Amino acid sequence: MSGTQLAAMRLDYGQRVFDVADLASTWHGQLAHWLAEARDDGVVEPNAMVLGTVDRHGDPASRTVLCKGLDPRGIVFYTNFGSAKSGDLRATPRASATFPWFSQHRQVHVRGRVEMLGREETDAYWRTRPRGSQLGAWASPQSQQVADRESLDATLEAFTRRFAETEYVPLPPNWGGWRVDPDSVEFWQGRSNRMHDRLRFDADASTGVWTVRRLGP
Numbered sequence: 001m002s003g004t005q006l007a008a009m010r011l012d013y014g015q016r017v018f019d020v021a022d023l024a025s026t027w028h029g030q031l032a033h034w035l036a037e038a039r040d041d042g043v044v045e046p047n048a049m050v051l052g053t054v055d056r057h058g059d060p061a062s063r064t065v066l067c068k069g070l071d072p073r074g075i076v077f078y079t080n081f082g083s084a085k086s087g088d089l090r091a092t093p094r095a096s097a098t099f100p101w102f103s104q105h106r107q108v109h110v111r112g113r114v115e116m117l118g119r120e121e122t123d124a125y126w127r128t129r130p131r132g133s134q135l136g137a138w139a140s141p142q143s144q145q146v147a148d149r150e151s152l153d154a155t156l157e158a159f160t161r162r163f164a165e166t167e168y169v170p171l172p173p174n175w176g177g178w179r180v181d182p183d184s185v186e187f188w189q190g191r192s193n194r195m196h197d198r199l200r201f202d203a204d205a206s207t208g209v210w211t212v213r214r215l216g217p
Contacts, residue, residue, distance in 0.1 A: 006175070013105040013190030014190070014192060015192055016048065016189060016190075018197040019199075023082070023187070023199060023212060026210070027185040027210065028070060028071060028072050030187060030201075031070060031099075034071070034099075034108060035047065035099075038101045041102050045066065046099075047066050047067040048065075048103065048209040049065060049066070049075075049098060050062050050063070050097065051063055051083055052088055052097070053084065053092065054092055054176070055087065056091035056092070061085070061088060063085065067099070068177070071123070072180040073179060073181060074180050075110060075179070075180050076177050076178070076180075077096060077177065078176065078178075079175070079178065080099045080137065080140065080143075081116075081176060082142060084142075084160045089178060093114050093115075094111070094114060095114050096109065096110065096111045097111075097182050098112045099111075099179055103126075105190030106190070107188040108186065108188070109188065110144040110182045110184075111180075111185075112182035112183045112184065113183070114179065114181070115179050116176065116177070116179075117177035117178065117179055119176070120135040121191075122171065122176040131169060135156060135159050135160055135163065135169060137172055137185060138159045138169070138172050139155045139156040139158075140152075141155075166192070167177055181204045182201075182203070183205070184201070185201045185202075186198060186200040186215070187200070192217060197217075198214065198216070198217060199212060199213070199214055200212070200213050200215055
């Protein structure tokens, strides 16, 4: 595809109204509301979010993960603690996460500090995962080089045999959750002529009080 073709791509986002009066009283209440609307509208994996991190050299990286927890404390995702993203989060304990709901012309941008979840909270989620996903977590040397697909499949088969007689697959010691505790959450609604609505919850660093601000598109 040529640069000219890319430059010609555009979509008018319509006149869906979104103003301060439409917001829930809290950022997490508003995010839960939009997540529910995305789900009800048939958005594929509405809890998918693009996670942005920075490593110890200052190099940024982004990838898509699934949000598996939402409450006043923040948003939660799970991963291998030996993964590249976990290494980034240890080096720079801040992250961003963007929920891109293209069909609804909406985005939510979350930014804040991160913290590792305790084992009890992680284990409670782990027990809800399908057995195949649990075995995959044991088998995957996430972010590390592997010889080929066959060796990866062989490792999965080995763990399948290892836990074949076990009713509950145990939680791996190197797997768990991260929570993004936001100090900024922006709700973005596409509008015609690129005059988008952007409403952002900002937390005061000293008091923790949240303020809503409208931003220019």
